[in-house]
Amino acid sequence: MPFASKPQIAAPDRTAGEGPHERLILRGATVIDGTGAAAYGPADIVIEHGEITGIWEASHSRTLLEPPSGEGAVEMDLTGKYLLPGFCDSHAHIGNWYQAPNAEYVYKLWLGHGVTTVRELGCFNGLDWTVQEARRAERGEITAPRIHPYPAFQPGPAGEDPILTADDAVAWVNNVAERGAKGVKFFAPTPEAFRAGLSEINSLGLGSACHHDQRRASQVHALQSARWGLASIEHWYGMPEAMFRDRTVQHVGPGYNHNDEPQRFEQGAHLWLQTADRGSAAWEETLEEFLSLGTTLSPTLNIYIGSRDAARVRTSEWHQEYTAPQLWEFFQPSAVNHGSYMGDWGTEQEIAWRHAYQKWMSFVNDYKNLGGRVTAGSDSGFIYKTYGFGFIEELELLREAGFHPLEVIRAATLDSAALMGIDAEVGSIEKGKRADLQIIDEDPLANLKVLYGHGHLRLTPEGLQRVGGVSHVLRDGVVYDAVQLREDVKHLVTTEKEAIAEGRPLHAH
Numbered sequence: 001m002p003f004a005s006k007p008q009i010a011a012p013d014r015t016a017g018e019g020p021h022e023r024l025i026l027r028g029a030t031v032i033d034g035t036g037a038a039a040y041g042p043a044d045i046v047i048e049h050g051e052i053t054g055i056w057e058a059s060h061s062r063t064l065l066e067p068p069s070g071e072g073a074v075e076m077d078l079t080g081k082y083l084l085p086g087f088c089d090s091h092a093h094i095g096n097w098y099q100a101p102n103a104e105y106v107y108k109l110w111l112g113h114g115v116t117t118v119r120e121l122g123c124f125n126g127l128d129w130t131v132q133e134a135r136r137a138e139r140g141e142i143t144a145p146r147i148h149p150y151p152a153f154q155p156g157p158a159g160e161d162p163i164l165t166a167d168d169a170v171a172w173v174n175n176v177a178e179r180g181a182k183g184v185k186f187f188a189p190t191p192e193a194f195r196a197g198l199s200e201i202n203s204l205g206l207g208s209a210c211h212h213d214q215r216r217a218s219q220v221h222a223l224q225s226a227r228w229g230l231a232s233i234e235h236w237y238g239m240p241e242a243m244f245r246d247r248t249v250q251h252v253g254p255g256y257n258h259n260d261e262p263q264r265f266e267q268g269a270h271l272w273l274q275t276a277d278r279g280s281a282a283w284e285e286t287l288e289e290f291l292s293l294g295t296t297l298s299p300t301l302n303i304y305i306g307s308r309d310a311a312r313v314r315t316s317e318w319h320q321e322y323t324a325p326q327l328w329e330f331f332q333p334s335a336v337n338h339g340s341y342m343g344d345w346g347t348e349q350e351i352a353w354r355h356a357y358q359k360w361m362s363f364v365n366d367y368k369n370l371g372g373r374v375t376a377g378s379d380s381g382f383i384y385k386t387y388g389f390g391f392i393e394e395l396e397l398l399r400e401a402g403f404h405p406l407e408v409i410r411a412a413t414l415d416s417a418a419l420m421g422i423d424a425e426v427g428s429i430e431k432g433k434r435a436d437l438q439i440i441d442e443d444p445l446a447n448l449k450v451l452y453g454h455g456h457l458r459l460t461p462e463g464l465q466r467v468g469g470v471s472h473v474l475r476d477g478v479v480y481d482a483v484q485l486r487e488d489v490k491h492l493v494t495t496e497k498e499a500i501a502e503g504r505p506l507h508a509h
């Protein structure tokens with residue numbers, strides 16, 4: 001969501017990471033390739049100048065009979081380890097000053113959780129700032145994932161006239177395309193501007209996403225915008241309205257005011273409870289039509305999860321070490337900060353959301369089972385969701401919705417890459433693709449919690465241990481020590497806390 005913006009400090013020049021190497025061999029890995037295929041291994045992966053040029057698989061006896069030559073190569077021994085594609089976060093925000101002053105903090109949390117690509121929906125630092133960071137990342141000049149900027153469909157600073165007409169929409173789309181946008185994020189445009197904007201976006205080959213603001217959803221629900229060519233539906237808005245058969249607007253109570261965020265979020269649960277039942281004709285028709293239109297769902301299940309258990313998100317294990325102090329302040333119940341709506345959140349609100357989640361998750365899972373594309377997006381930076389950690393929680397929630405762990409990984413890799421139009425380049429471990437990869441000691445298919453940066457708690461004969469957390473992440477063949485990236489984050493958090501305590505500016509360097 002848009003809000004008052006002050007740009008973050010751009011990332012410093014890259015000092016971390018090694019490579020891309022002329023020839024890098026990852027030996028003995030168990031591969032989870034991102035396509036939905038079962039894990040296999042051991043395998044040796046040959047990477048030359050950042051491209052996967054060879055995959056040498058074991059025979060049926062699980063032995064690699066003819067490994068590739070190591071001559072002139074840098075080698076990493078991955079025996080007993082798991083190799084996955086880098087994750088693509090389909091709904092990300094680098095943020096703005098009021099969440100985390102240093103962009104470096106956000107990038108390192110993403111890479112430290114295996115996220116090597118983000119679809120940046122909203123560009124709170126401004127499109128030009130975001131494009132510049134995306135280009136620096138592309139050239140390997142900063143420690144960051146690939147960044148695809150999708151500016152919000154609005155003229156600029158708050159208070160300017162909205163884009164109302166088809167002509168203005170077309171001109172606006174061309175302007176952002178020339179400046180380097182990879183797509184556009186919509187909220188609640190006029191139907192005329194929305195339709196014309198989508199048409200122009202598709203003719204230019206750009207991407208599109210929409211958060212269907214409920215003020216507009218009675219005119220343009222998610223199915224209508226899908227018919228106009230929208231690529232992805234964000235969050236949960238607009239879909240229940242598409243399935244209304246016994247009403248045409250959401251039934252809100254007397255005194256309801258859309259601009260009262262606590263009220264709006266409380267009412268959100270009831271929106272799902274008011275729509276068609278699972279398995280009804282309306283439900284099935286809607287899913288079928290989304291499928292025929294090729295629409296993607298980017299549900300961001302994790303970002304609202306505090307709605308069903310506020311205490312849990314307030315006390316998440318990672319906050320103390322990994323949540324930047326300004327982000328923590330931004331999360332606190334507030335009348336001004338977006339998403340800080342849990343100032344008086346009680347039993348009744350949580351129970352309604354638990355029921356709403358069941359229905360919403362069924363919709364998402366039914367769509368996946370029909371053959372529809374569902375991606376993993378985090379929307380971190382709001383509602384107690386810290387970058388990186390929120391993305392892993394999204395994977396757990398897709399699992400809860402009914403996805404098999406292999407389907408979860410596919411949503412987070414190849415399917416998100418396909419939505420972004422870069423699945424020929426990244427998103428799976430296949431010959432000819434770029435080496436955007438992650439390495440982990442533990443099997444994430446057995447337990448997704450091992451992907452969290454703070455690790456997973458396990459009782460062993462030696463006592464309680466923290467296991468997991470990605471050990472290395474490769475972006476375009478550059479090998480990063482993911483443990484060190486997360487240590488850098490902890491250091492940044494400590495430094496910012498000290499700076500605030502001493503009244504110094506929040507520059508990291």
Ligand SMILES: [Zn+2]
Pocket residue numbers: 001091092093121122379
């Ligand atoms: Zn968002």
